[in-house]
Each structure stands twice: as structure tokens, then as C-alpha cells.
Amino acid sequence: MRKSTVAIVGRPNVGKSTIFNRLVGERISIVEDTPGVTRDRIYAKAEWLNTDFNIIDTGGIDLSDEPLLVQVREQAEIAIHEADVIIFLVNGREGITSADEEVAKILYRSNKPVVLAVNKVDSYEMQHLIYEYYALGFGQPFPISGTHGLGLGDLLDEVVKHFPDRSNEIEDEDRIYFSLIGRPNVGKSSLVNAILGVDRVIVSDIEGTTKDAVDTSFTREGRDFTIIDTAGMRKRGKVYETTEKYSVLRAMKAIERSDVALILIDADTGIREQDKKIAGYAHDAGRAIVIVVNKWDTVESSQDAMKEFEQEIRKQFQFLSYAPIVFLSAKTKKRLHTLLPKIVMAGENHAKRVKTNVLNEVIEDALAVNPTPSIKGQKLKILYTTQVAAKPPTFVVFVNDPQLMHFTYERFLENRIREAFGFEGTPVNIYARRRN
Numbered sequence: 001m002r003k004s005t006v007a008i009v010g011r012p013n014v015g016k017s018t019i020f021n022r023l024v025g026e027r028i029s030i031v032e033d034t035p036g037v038t039r040d041r042i043y044a045k046a047e048w049l050n051t052d053f054n055i056i057d058t059g060g061i062d063l064s065d066e067p068l069l070v071q072v073r074e075q076a077e078i079a080i081h082e083a084d085v086i087i088f089l090v091n092g093r094e095g096i097t098s099a100d101e102e103v104a105k106i107l108y109r110s111n112k113p114v115v116l117a118v119n120k121v122d123s124y125e126m127q128h129l130i131y132e133y134y135a136l137g138f139g140q141p142f143p144i145s146g147t148h149g150l151g152l153g154d155l156l157d158e159v160v161k162h163f164p165d166r167s168n169e170i171e172d173e174d175r176i177y178f179s180l181i182g183r184p185n186v187g188k189s190s191l192v193n194a195i196l197g198v199d200r201v202i203v204s205d206i207e208g209t210t211k212d213a214v215d216t217s218f219t220r221e222g223r224d225f226t227i228i229d230t231a232g233m234r235k236r237g238k239v240y241e242t243t244e245k246y247s248v249l250r251a252m253k254a255i256e257r258s259d260v261a262l263i264l265i266d267a268d269t270g271i272r273e274q275d276k277k278i279a280g281y282a283h284d285a286g287r288a289i290v291i292v293v294n295k296w297d298t299v300e301s302s303q304d305a306m307k308e309f310e311q312e313i314r315k316q317f318q319f320l321s322y323a324p325i326v327f328l329s330a331k332t333k334k335r336l337h338t339l340l341p342k343i344v345m346a347g348e349n350h351a352k353r354v355k356t357n358v359l360n361e362v363i364e365d366a367l368a369v370n371p372t373p374s375i376k377g378q379k380l381k382i383l384y385t386t387q388v389a390a391k392p393p394t395f396v397v398f399v400n401d402p403q404l405m406h407f408t409y410e411r412f413l414e415n416r417i418r419e420a421f422g423f424e425g426t427p428v429n430i431y432a433r434r435r436n
């Protein structure tokens with residue numbers, strides 16, 4: 001089921017980042033060491049009362065070159081576009097400013113639920129500060145303190161109440177949901193159009209919960225596909241839409257709802273840092289991945305050129321060794337026919353479940369070839385292995401002591417599992433757990 005998204009808006013310095021970090025809590029520190037994940041702390045997962053949701057810090061989208069009022073307006077627009085519920089944050093110590101009123105005006109016009117939070121109410125004695133903010137017209141203001149972590153529970157109770165009911169949303173198990181992600185100008189819109197081609201007539205646009213998210217569904221050779229968030233690629237014009245962080249945020253939201261992420265690379269410009277960052281998000285999110293080198297028509301095509309580009313990709317994207325690479329041109333449609341089969345393969349492998357008995361035979365064979373290692377005279381013993389989840393395939397290896405599972409041995413087991421079951425296109429997770 002699709003998760004709800006909450007955005008925090010407010011003029012600069014009211015404490016948006018502080019609240020964001022509080023609400024995201026320790027999750028952020030868990031992923032801290034993973035490259036690519038937290039460098040942009042503007043979009044993260046959070047949880048309240050067993051409900052998972054996503055949270056956006058609109059203040060993290062850098063619009064600092066713009067005048068203050070443009071900044072707050074654009075941030076309010078982002079919140080309206082991207083979120084199901086908006087936390088409107090004000091500073092309890094400074095009273096209502098004209099920038100607050102500007103934000104309020106834009107939020108009124110949206111149909112999104114808004115919860116008003118008065119920050120920097122650091123003690124119970126300061127609660128009276130909230131009354132003035134009734135004047136903003138969003139009902140009861142919630143007093144909170146980001147630095148002391150006060151009032152956040154009541155605020156979240158209110159926020160969660162406004163989440164849209166998604167219980168009727170059924171996900172079609174056989175349908176493959178995929179997204180096209182990549183830097184501006186790599187050819188995402190062009191490729192969507194090329195994929196849809198003459199089938200445009202049977203295309204249906206499904207309006208998402210957020211005004212701007214439009215998915216496109218089509219059927220090809222008896223299979224159902226949905227391209228996630230295709231409308232997001234359409235129009236441009238707002239100031240924020242050209243910022244890098246916003247494009248990353250869009251990519252992360254699209255990845256979230258996809259089974260397969262197509263990472264587009266521009267053959268004309270070659271691989272850039274930003275490509276790796278975006279690919280990192282898709283990998284970290286555990287999605288199946290197909291790397292698409294677009295604009296192949298701009299390159300003097302030959303087997304050698306392809307090999308060379310492939311080697312460069314493998315070098316730069318070492319963490320994506322499982323991802324197939326497709327070379328094509330959205331413009332001339334050359335080699336376009338090679339794309340969908342790869343999407344199907346990656347999608348099927350991502351959802352694949354293997355039988356426990358067959359899995360354990362594979363592991364036993366692996367042990368025969370390469371016996372388990374010992375650390376300080378202690379030998380790793382593998383009792384049995386089971387697949388605990390799909391999307392992505394996740395395996396638990398029950399062992400005498402998980403400390404003895406060296407990552408090189410884990411890598412070896414992963415490779416054997418991949419060889420035996422063919423998980424091309426999908427990441428695979430392996431965890432060691434203790435069992436006596």
C-alpha cells in the first residue's frame with residue numbers, strides 16, 4: 001500500500017530541520033553510514049502508532065537565492081504538491097510575521113489538511129504563546145519544542161488522523177510498477193513516450209492522491225505495466241522544479257512506489273556524480289534496477305563502444321553489479337525493443353520466491369566447495385537457510401554465531417544463490433541469525 005507523505009513548511013529559521021530530524025528519529029542515524037542516503041536530508045521515512053509515512057523538509061530545498069517571500073511561497077507549493085498532510089510550523093517566540101501570513105494564504109487555497117504547530121514552546125509555562133496563532137485560521141495550534149522534543153506525540157496524533165484512507169487501494173500483484181529516474185534532460189519524458197508509442201490509445205491516466213502524481217498504465221503482450229509518476233516529468237516553470245534537491249525528492253518518491261527503477265544515463269554527457277546518487281537511492285530502497293543508456297544515437301555505435309561504456313558503468317556503479325544495462329535511443333527508437341524484456345526479467349526476479357529445500361541444497365553444495373571460515377578457532381556453522389521475503393529477495397541464514405559470518409563469506413553465499421536461481425536485476429539481502 002502506498003504510504004502517506006507529510007511536509008513541513010514554514011518561513012526560514014522556525015525550526016523545520018530540527019523538527020524533521022526529531023520526527024525521523026533514529027532512523028536517520030541508522031542509514032547515516034550508507035553513502036547517498038542522508039546527504040540530502042529532505043526526505044525520510046518516519047513512523048507513528050505503527051503507521052509508516054514519508055516526511056519532507058521543504059526548507060531543505062535550497063531557494064536561498066530567491067527573495068524571502070518567493071522562498072516561502074515555493075516551499076508551500078512543494079508541500080501542497082507532494083504531501084497528503086502539511087505541518088505548518090511557526091515560531092512561538094516571534095509572533096505572526098508577514099512571511100507566516102504569506103504561507104497561510106497559499107495553504108488556504110489548497111485542499112490539503114494543515115496542522116499548525118507552534119515551535120520553541122520549550123516549557124509548560126510558555127503554553128499561552130499559542131493563542132495568538134488561532135488568528136492564522138487553521139484551528140487549534142499545537143505547542144511543540146524541537147530542541148526538547150515536547151508536544152510531538154499530540155502533533156503526530158493529529159497528523160495521522162488526516163491521512164487519506166488507502167484501504168481500497170489494491171496493488172495488482174502481477175502488474176509491474178516501474179519508474180524512470182535520472183538527471184534533468186537525460187530523456188525521461190522522451191523514453192516514456194517512446195515506450196508508450198502507438199499504444200497511447202489504450203493508456204489510462206490514474207489520478208494519484210497527490211494532485212501532481214499521475215501514473216500511466218498499459219498492457220503489452222498480455223502483461224500489465226504501470227509507469228509511476230509520469231506527469232511529474234511534464235511541465236516545468238516553478239522555481240523549485242529546477243533545483244537538484246527537488247529532482248532527487250521526486251526520484252525518491254517515485255522509487256518508493258516502484259518495483260523496478262530504470263536509471264537513465266545520458267550517453268552524450270556520460271556518467272555524472274548525480275547519476276550515482278540517484279542510483280544509490282534506488283539500490284538502498286531495495287528496488288530492482290535496469291540501467292538505461294539513452295541517446296545512444298549520439299555515439300558512434302559499435303560493439304567496442306558499448307563494451308567500453310559498459311565497463312565504465314560497472315566501474316562507477318559497483319554496487320549495481322546485478323543490474324542489466326540496455327543501450328537505446330528514445331529519439332530514433334533504436335534497440336528500444338530490448339527494454340521491456342529486461343524490465344520484466346528484473347521485476348520477476350525481484351518478486352521471486354525459492355523453495356526452502358532447493359535453497360538448502362544449493363547452500364550445502366556451496367559449503368562443499370568452500371567450507372565455512374573460522375575466526376579465532378571458532379568455526380561458523382550453517383544450520384539452514386530460508387527466504388523470508390521477496391521484493392527484494394531476502395534470506396536468513398541460521399548459524400551458530402552471526403559474528404563468525406564474515407562479509408566475504410556472505411558475498412560468496414549470495415553469489416551461489418544468484419547463480420542457482422538467477423536473480424539478475426534485483427538486489428538480494430542476506431542476514432545471519434543465531435540458532436542453537
Ligand SMILES: Nc1nc2c(ncn2[C@@H]2O[C@H](COP(=O)(O)OP(=O)(O)OP(=O)(O)O)[C@@H](O)[C@H]2O)c(=O)[nH]1
Nearest residue numbers: 011012013014015016017018059119120145146147
Ligand atoms: N528554543 C528553541 N529553539 C529551537 C527549537 N527548535 C529549533 N530551534 C532553533 O531554531 C533555529 C533554527 O532551527 P532550524 O531547524 O535550522 O530551522 P529551519 O526552519 O529548518 O530553518 P531553515 O532551514 O533556514 O528553513 C536553530 O538555532 C535551532 O536550534 C525549539 O524548540 N526551541
Ligand SMILES: Nc1nc2c(ncn2[C@@H]2O[C@H](COP(=O)(O)OP(=O)(O)OP(=O)(O)O)[C@@H](O)[C@H]2O)c(=O)[nH]1
Nearest residue numbers: 183184185186187188189190233294295329330331
Ligand atoms: N539525440 C537524442 N536526444 C534525445 C534522446 N532522448 C531525449 N533526447 C533529447 O534530450 C532532451 C531532454 O529530453 P526529455 O525527454 O525532456 O528529458 P527529461 O529527462 O524528461 O528532462 P526533465 O524533464 O528536464 O527531467 C530533449 O531535447 C530530447 O529531444 C535520444 O535518445 N537521443
